[in-house]
Each structure stands twice: as structure tokens, then as C-alpha cells.
Amino acid sequence: MRFLVSGGPEAIARARAPVRVLLVFGALALAALAAQRVLQGGLSPAGVEAHYLAVGQPMPAAALWEEVHAGAFLYGFLLFVLASLLVVSPVPARARTALLAVAFVATLADLFAPFAVIAAGGGGGLRVATFVLAAGALAAHVAVAAVAFGRNGGNGGNGRG
Amino acid sequence: MVDPRLTPFRGPALAFAAYLAVQAGSAAVLFASKLGTTPGQVAEFYLGSEERFAAPRSLPGLLEVAVPHLLAVPLVLFAAAHVVGYARALGRRGFVALLATSFGSAAAGIAAGFLVRFVAPELAWLKLVAFAGLEASLLAWAGLLFAIFAPFGERSRGSAPQGAGAALR
Numbered sequence: 146m147r148f149l150v151s152g153g154p155e156a157i158a159r160a161r162a163p164v165r166v167l168l169v170f171g172a173l174a175l176a177a178l179a180a181q182r183v184l185q186g187g188l189s190p191a192g193v194e195a196h197y198l199a200v201g202q203p204m205p206a207a208a209l210w211e212e213v214h215a216g217a218f219l220y221g222f223l224l225f226v227l228a229s230l231l232v233v234s235p236v237p238a239r240a241r242t243a244l245l246a247v248a249f250v251a252t253l254a255d256l257f258a259p260f261a262v263i264a265a266g267g268g269g270g271l272r273v274a275t276f277v278l279a280a281g282a283l284a285a286h287v288a289v290a291a292v293a294f295g296r297n298g299g300n301g302g303n304g305r306g
Numbered sequence: 307m308v309d310p311r312l313t314p315f316r317g318p319a320l321a322f323a324a325y326l327a328v329q330a331g332s333a334a335v336l337f338a339s340k341l342g343t344t345p346g347q348v349a350e351f352y353l354g355s356e357e358r359f360a361a362p363r364s365l366p367g368l369l370e371v372a373v374p375h376l377l378a379v380p381l382v383l384f385a386a387a388h389v390v391g392y393a394r395a396l397g398r399r400g401f402v403a404l405l406a407t408s409f410g411s412a413a414a415g416i417a418a419g420f421l422v423r424f425v426a427p428e429l430a431w432l433k434l435v436a437f438a439g440l441e442a443s444l445l446a447w448a449g450l451l452f453a454i455f456a457p458f459g460e461r462s463r464g465s466a467p468q469g470a471g472a473a474l475r
Contacts, residue, residue, distance in 0.1 A: 207339050214332040218378050221325025225385065228318035238314070245317045249324070256328070 157233060164230060164294045171223060171287050178219070179280055187276060193262060193269030203263045213256045220252040220279070227286035234293035244289075248282035255279040309393055316455045319389055323451035326386060330444040337437055345430035352423040352430075363423050372416050379412045379440070386447035393454045404446055411439030 186192020197204050228245045236244075255275035262268055312319075341351045354362035387405055390396065396404065415436035421429045 207336060210332050210335045210339070214329065214336060215374075217325050217328040217332060218382065221322055221329065222382070222385070224325070225318050225322035228321065229315055232314040232318070242317055245321065249321045253324075253328070 161294050165291070167226070168230075168287055168291050168294065171227060172284070174219070174223065175280055175283055175287065182276055188273055190269035190273055193272045194267055197259050197262050197269075197272075198266065204259070209259050209263070212259065216252075216256045220256065220283075223283055224248055224252060224286075227283065227290055230290040230294065231286060234289055236289055236293075244282060244285060248279065248286060251275055251278035251282050312393055312455070315389075316457065319451050319455040322385070322389075323448040323455070326382065326444050326448035326451070329382070330441050330448070333437075333444075334441055341433070343434075345428075345434060348430040348433050349422055349427040352419060353427055363419070365424075368419055368423060372419065375412075375416055379416075380409065383408045383412065383443070383447070386451060390447060390450045390454065395450050395454045404443060407439055408443035408447070411436045411443060415440055 182188060185196050187196065197209075224245070228241075228248070231241050231244070234241075255272070255278075258272040258275045262272055341348050350358075350360070352363050354360045383405075387401075387408070391401060414432060418429060418433035418436055422433060
């Protein structure tokens with residue numbers, strides 16, 4: 146965050162290359178997460194229910210909390226880094242805030258949706274929806290950051306007082 | 307907010323603080339449900355129990371937990387400390403003390419599992435103390451981020467500085 150806050154246009158220009166690589170890995174992480182969900186049947190309500198409510202035996206709470214624990218690291222870190230990069234993008238502040246709000250709520254809902262699926266004994270569509278929304282919002286962050294950091298030059302001065 | 311240049315980063319920092327709290331909360335639930343809350347329960351988790359038909363933890367099993375934590379925990383602490391340190395929200399002594407507690411607890415917690423299993427089961431208390439220290443540290447970092455970035459009680463300063471936001475325009 147330091148180079149974003151006080152580095153100035155030159156520092157940000159120098160950061161373009163590593164940021165681009167980081168964004169490639171961010172996109173790969175999202176793609177891998179999506180593939181993992183697909184393999185678990187996570188893109189269909191029936192698949193989600195089969196995963197969490199297999200043969201009438203719900204997944205143990207400890208396993209659900211392990212998913213939350215690992216997911217909180219992935220989502221939390223990705224969101225923090227990507228949303229910080231968006232601060233120096235040309236996206237208006239309101240749009241940025243809205244995108245971050247959607248991503249934050251969707252990722253948090255995605256982490257805790259399995260508890261709702263198990264409590265309700267169904268409703269796998271909720272997890273599908275939260276994942277599509279969460280992955281979409283994070284992918285939008287990656288795309289916007291890629292556009293902002295993909296351009297060479299074009300620094301309009303940082304206008305910092 | 308200490309430094310107005312941080313204003314544009316309010317959203318990302320608050321989201322990160324919330325996720326720190328989720329990580330701390332989920333870790334507490336997992337620790338209590340899997341390892342237990344007393345030194346005896348912790349030692350039993352690592353050494354196994356004939357009465358409960360629980361096998362001792364294997365070295366590959368311990369490493370499977372330790373390796374991702376050796377990357378993730380320092381990374382999270384570094385990111386949180388980086389922002390809090392930049393904002394100068396704590397005095398130098400307090401900042402260093404919190405850093406030492408955080409990283410020390412993380413290291414001790416990871417090492418304690420191996421120590422209980424292979425060196426001295428009596429060190430189960432170390433696992434508990436280290437975990438409590440890390441949990442308190444995570445919550446402290448999250449609380450500090452919230453205190454720095456939350457808009458509550460902040461008087462209007464006019465529009466946010468354009469510095470960071472204009473850099474790539």
C-alpha cells in the first residue's frame with residue numbers, strides 16, 4: 146500500500162510490471178478456485194447439496210469452519226490487494242466503493258452459505274449465487290486493475306499536496 | 307484518520323479488518339473443537355488416545371498444517387502491520403510490542419505442535435498461550451485498522467485527496 150499512498154507517479158510506473166504479474170496470478174487463483182468449485186459440483190444447486198448434505202449426513206461443522214478459515218485468507222487478501230490497486234485506477238470513487246461493497250458482501254456470504262445450506266437441508270442455489278457473485282466481483286477487480294496498470298505511461302500527475 | 311492520504315483506502319482496509327476478524331473467529335472455533343481448551347486435551351490431540359481410538363499425529367500431518375500457516379500468518383500480519391505502521395496509529399514501543407507478540411505467538415504456536423508431539427507433551431500449555439496471543443494480536447490489528455479507517459466521529463474534511471486516485475489517470 147505504501148507505494149500507492151506516497152510513491153507518486155514514478156513509483157507507480159515502476160510498480161507496473163510486478164503488479165501485472167500479480168494480477169495474472171490473481172486471475173489464475175480465481176480460475177483455480179472456480180475449477181475447484183466445478184469439480185465439487187459447486188455450480189449447480191444439486192451439486193452443492195450433494196457436497197454438503199451427502200446421503201443425509203451433513204458435512205461436520207469443523208469441516209465447514211475449515212473452509213471458512215482458508216477462504217477468509219484467500220478472499221480477504223485478494224480483496225485487500227485488488228481494491229487497494231483500484232484506488233489508483235481511473236474508476237470513479239463511487240463505482241469503486243460499490244464494486245468493493247458487492248465483492249465484500251458476496252465473498253462473506255459465500256464463506257457462510259454452506260451453514261445455511263446445511264441448516265435448511267437444501268437451498269444449494271444460494272451457494273451457487275454467492276460464488277458467481279463473489280468470483281464475478283473479484284474478476285471485475287482484476288480486470289479493472291489490469292486496464293489501469295496495463296497501460297504504459299499516461300500518468301496524469303498525482304496532484305498530491 | 308491520522309493521514310488524510312489514506313482516506314481512499316478506507317474500504318479495502320476495513321474489508322481487510324473484517325476478514326482478519328473472520329480468520330481469528332474461525333481459528334478459535336477450529337482450535338476449540340479440534341484441539342480443545344485445556345493442556346490435557348491439546349496433548350491428547352497430538353499424542354492420540356487409546357480410549358478414543360485416536361492415532362498420534364504424524365509428521366506429514368503436522369507439516370500439512372504448518373506449511374500453509376508459515377506462509378499465510380506472517381503475510382497477514384505483515385500486511386496489517388504495514389498499514390498500521392504507515393498510519394502511525396501506535397507509538398513506537400506499542401507497535402514493536404504488538405509486532406513481537408504477533409510474530410512470536412505465530413512462531414511459538416506453529417512450533418508448539420511439533421514440540422508437544424515429539425519433544426515434551428508438557429508443552430501443551432505453550433500451544434494454548436501462543437494461540438491466545440495470536441488471536442489477541444489478530445483482533446488488535448483488526449481493531450487498530452478499524453480505529454484508523456472507520457469514518458465514525460470523523461469531521462468532514464472536504465473531498466478526499468486526489469493524490470493516489472489520480473496517479474494513473
